[in-house]
Amino acid sequence: MSVKQNPEPWAIRLAQKIHRFGAMKASILFVIFTLLFTLLGSYLLRIAINDEADIEDFISAIFLTMLSAPWVLFFFSELVKQLEQSREHLKDVVAQLERLRAEDVLLHQTLQNNIKQLNHEIEQRKNAQLERESVFTDLEREIKDKSEKEQQALRLSTLLRSIIDASPDLIYYRNEEGQFAGCNRVAEQMTGKTEQELIGLTPHQVFEEELARQVVASDHEVLEKNISTTEELWLRFADGKRRNFEMRKVPFFGADNKRLGLLAFGRDVTERKQAENAVAKASKDKTAFIATISHELRTPLNGIVGLSRMLRDTKLTNEQFAWVSTIYASGITLGNIFNDIIDLDRLDRDKLELSLKTISLKDFTSELSSIIELLTDDKGLQFEAVLSEPLPVLIEADGTRLRQILWNLLFNAVKFTQKGKVSLHIEAEKIDSNTSMVSFKVCDTGVGIPQAELSKIFAMYYQVNLPEHQSATGTGIGLAICQQMVSLMNGEISVSSVVGEGTCFTVKLPLAISKRPIQVEELQVTGLQILLVEDIELNVMVAKALLEKLEQHVDVAMTGTEAINMARNKQYDLILLDIQLPDMNGFEVANVLHEESLVEQTSIVALTANVIKTRQEYLDNGMDDVIAKPVKKSRIIEVFNALFAEQPSKPYQPVEEPKCDKLDAILDLDLLQMLVDTIGHEMVRTSVKVFQENIPEYLEILQLSLSANEKDEVCGQAHKIKGAAGSVGLARVQKIANQIQQGDHPAWWQNVHDWVEELHEAANQDLQKLINWVGQQDIDD
Template sequence: MTNKKTKKTSVDPWAIRIAQLINRFGAVKTSVLFVILTLIFTFSGTYFLRMFLSDQAHTEDFLIAIVLTLLSAPWVLWVFSELVKQLERSRESLADAVTELERLRKEDELLNHTLQNNIKQLNHEIEQRKNAQLERESVFSDLEREITDRAEKEQQALRLSTLLRSIIDASPDLIYYRNQEGQFAGCNRVAEEMTGKTEQELIGLTPHQVYDEELARQVVASDQDVLENNTSITEELWLRFADGRRRFYEMRKVPFYSADDTRLGILAFGRDITERKQAENVVAKASKDKTAFIATISHELRTPLNGIVGLSRMLRDTDLTSEQFAWVSTIYASGITLGNIFNDIIDLDRLDRDRLELSLKTVSIKDFTQELSSIIELLADDKDLTFAAHVEEPLPALVEVDGTRLRQILWNLLFNAVKFTQRGTVSLEVKAEKVDAETSMVTFKVCDTGVGIPQQDLDKIFAMYYQVDSPEHQSATGTGIGLAICQQMVSLMNGKISVSSVIGEGTCFTVDLPLGISKKPIQVETLKVTGLQILLVEDIELNVMVAKALLEKLGQHVDVAMTGNEAINMARNKQYDLVLLDIQLPDMNGFEVANVLHEESLVEQTSIVALTANVIKTRQEYLDNGMDEVISKPVKKSRIIEVFNSLFCEQPSVPHQPAPEPKIDPLNTVLDLDLLQMLVDTIGHEMVRTSVKVFQEKMPEYLEILQLSLSADEKDEVCSQAHKIKGAASSVGLYRVQKIANEIQQGDHPAWWQNVHDWVEQLHQAANQDMQKLINWLGQQDIDD
């Protein structure tokens, strides 16, 4: 501040500086000094002026000067004093003005600084407002774009919704959905046609308000199943349209959810399969008719064939000349050939119905090869062909194999080899290669020097009904099914069949089968029991003659009944050890005869063996109908020995642990454990498992027919099917399934219609649950053994 003041003073006017000096020195002192200085100036001026003018100074001049000075000095001093005062006031005013100006300057600086800050703040706010404006513009732009996109999406969603709705309405399938409470929430036009209500009328209604009570119960039950298990189901049911039409629908029900996985209800799709079901029924009926036709043909053809094979076999055992023996052997071989050709037809039907089964037995490969070779050798001799059989060592002594199926495979191959060879050799080679301690890969190779097969036909030779179109093959015709059946049987045995051939040089078929090495002794084919009292029930005299002669030759006593009633009367009057019962009799079938014998307790100590030419049925079906065993026609001596030994010869006892104390088993409410244990002890685990497997395969079909019959309100068919299920369940010890089926079959029950749907549902659940428990029980028995 001092520097600023000094600088300011240096530039002040001189009068102000004099005024400041006088003010600082004092006015009186300054006045006295001024008077003195004025007197001195006056004396000096008077003296020099006088001296200049007259060169002489006078006293009066000095007195005049003093008087004039004294007269003028006060005025001058007054003027000067006033001037000084004015100047001082001016100075003070100027100082005040400067001070004020300084204050104003400082205020101005402060205001300027404040203004600068305000400007900066304002610029900052302006910048922020610009940024905010830009952000708002960006937000508005994004919002506008989002609104545009949303509008486009809404339009697209609307178009898709309209398209989807059009598709749903145009769909020939029945579509509807219901909420968690079971109320209709939407449907398509087919559902509207079916119910006779519009979608708006349906919304909010339950199945009980739309369908008849029986259908509503079935629909609600399946809905509940979907909701409880949170899974989709497929069911088939009859639906009645508003116009009275009844259509068969396959319904698919699935739970459906919102975007946040909240379950909203049930979505159902139904496809009209009435025509398909009718077609399936037609096919099933055709298959049934075909099976019945084959069964009839089987009986009619095997009856004379039984006589041809049986009598020719018996005739070969008599004293004949070599020429007569050759003739009889040819007849015998021809009969065997016809039987095997017919087996192809039977197996073809079984393959169509997936009923071809394997029955593993202990077999000696050497003996098997020798037996087969002896028959083929007869055929080869008729054509002057050389037949050679060679078994290459080492070879497993015994293997587990279905001898009947293996014989059928090799018979087809060997028979074809003989048929298509005009001269030369037919050979059978057998060798084995050990795979592990329990399995051996056995190879059968059938070769011939016949016409051969063209290369282009090798890939087609195993096709059903395929026959080589070649002049060389015209001389020997066939059905074209033998090789196809061979391939399927080999596949069933987990094996492989292949062929190689050169035109004019011959053909070789190779069959590779993985066979289990048997540690069981082979069943001795020697009859161990004689003197049995046998009742032979057969209506064909030729069959009676053959069977009676064979049985008596084996040391048995035979009585003959030609009808079912005659057999029942003879069983009432005499106790027999065995009843050989033909299934097709003139007055009743063999199953009805067996049923009467069991009901009257005429066969408590007697075995019943079915004697039948109908090889369509499985062995289990005969066992389920009261038979203890079954023998197919034409009757083979080896089969009779096998059955007689198994029925009447005690098996070696097997040591076992003492039976535990009886205890209550919860399985008793589900399974008939006493029956199952008896079956296991009697026929063995393997046979019980086979029976269970057959039941497991057939049960879905039984249940489907039962459900269809119930949907169609066919009470008699429902009861009949339930009776069938009851019988099948009882044969495998499914006690609860048998009990429920028994309730369903009682159609005369007063509340049958009110309860049958619940019973059928219980039957479905019990069949699935109890079957698994039965399988587990059988597995545990294996472990315990």
């Protein structure tokens, strides 16, 4: 915006012109002009007064003018000078005013901006004030809520503290430095110190030194690995009493996820521990009782069955043959009832195992029928065995267990049938090229079972109430064991019945079709030098007669010491070794024989009435096989053929084993081939890879557990390794792990360290052979 300026005064303009023209020139002109004005004025005045002018008038005028002119000139000059200075000063003032005006404009603009900013800030402050008031309102509400929550938290904290103090469990917590930071009343009672006295103390200042080291070690594990641990500790209370506590320790963290220390919870399990020990002792006593009674019962039973079987092979009258057959069938019946009792104990200890072998259904049925016919003939009943074709010629099954299941069903059928017949009907339905669902149907025309009882008959010790057949009763465990055995075989058992008309039991089992030839049941080796170690005269008589009838040469030792001495003096092909001897047990005898290298070319077969142990347990104790009493001719032939049929008749000469035999001792090639055929190379390779990734951790845990002398942990971990190795066909690793898991072995602690070392070596070596084998299968394909 432009400002209109006022015109300058005339004096200023005149001074500017004089200044531009020059002061000297202007002064001369002024003097001249003044002189002329004076002359002219004097002349005109004189004319006006006298009508004439004198020269003196002019001279006086000139004189006066010349006299006043310098002063006028000086005044005029000074005036001009002052006016010029005033003009310059005025110019400076104008410039100053212009600058001030510009600054004023800028200041005005700034002021306007500041006013706007101030208005904006005022508006913001109003909004902020409103927000502040809102915040204060919310804060007041939050403070009120927080106060209420703090009151509630205080109440909950008090309640929680009351609960913790009222808890029968031992509770304490410690900080990162290992010092006690709090506890409950049980901990106070145990330590004999109040919570305030405990705070700041370490375990070494509270517990006995040995216990303190153990506590600190587990605490260190919790804090170092950020994991929870569980351990059992015997703690001594302030009153001197010791109690067993199951301690659970966990790390605990604050709201910012920063670890604050650890919490420990201890439950008094002294009574439970005592109960477990009592149960374990009772179980051990029961097992020992059954083992003892098995030996005591099997001994006379061996004589009854063995001698009656041998009598049946002699010339007898029909009446005598019937009597002997009844004795033989009764002995078999007693043996099967006793097997039920043994299997009941095994089921209690989870030691019932299956031993699959190649079985001919036709021969199996014929053998079973021959014994059942003795029972049915004795009661005047008919027996019928029907095999419905098509049936697989050979199957893979545990013949002993299958025979026991069917025997129980057939024996019950005969027992509860007064007239009519008992039948066994076998049929099969093919599932795939490798498996058939084989059905065994046992029917009778007996008294039948009421519908209300059908759902209960498989319960342990349950017996159907049949008042009119009180004589036909039993132990009540046969069907229960049958059901569990069928379940172990992945099958199912069912029953249907009509009172007064009869009962039918149906057992369906998925059985593998065997592609291997059945073992020849005829003895293929004779002339063996056999040492029979047995202390019961009756058993010696039966076994010796049977062996000599099979054309073998038999020497007898009645004690373990006698057997060792005879083995030192003569080389035997086979030692049949009873386990219970008067001076030492069979395992100790076998151990001595192995230590003295007396049986490098001799097989040792356990001959025992103690069927509590599994076959594998005998193998793990230096035996090559086991034959249970009463001795069966078929079992002797089976074992002798397995041990000697493939050996040359000439004197023994060491020969290098074929490579495949060595690999067969390390890997379960049959299982592996079956897995490859069933699930394919890729899945087998994946399974082996998973085992390879996990086995180092398994072995590390096993070694740590052994170092800590935790027997149960060692056995449990060995069981885990055994299962894992078995699933990928590592037979030797599985066998060693099975040795380690048998914690009830009498020399377990003496041997377990060697077994674990052997397991480490076998796992490393055999796993590589397994990987090579799988890779070779890929190449072959």
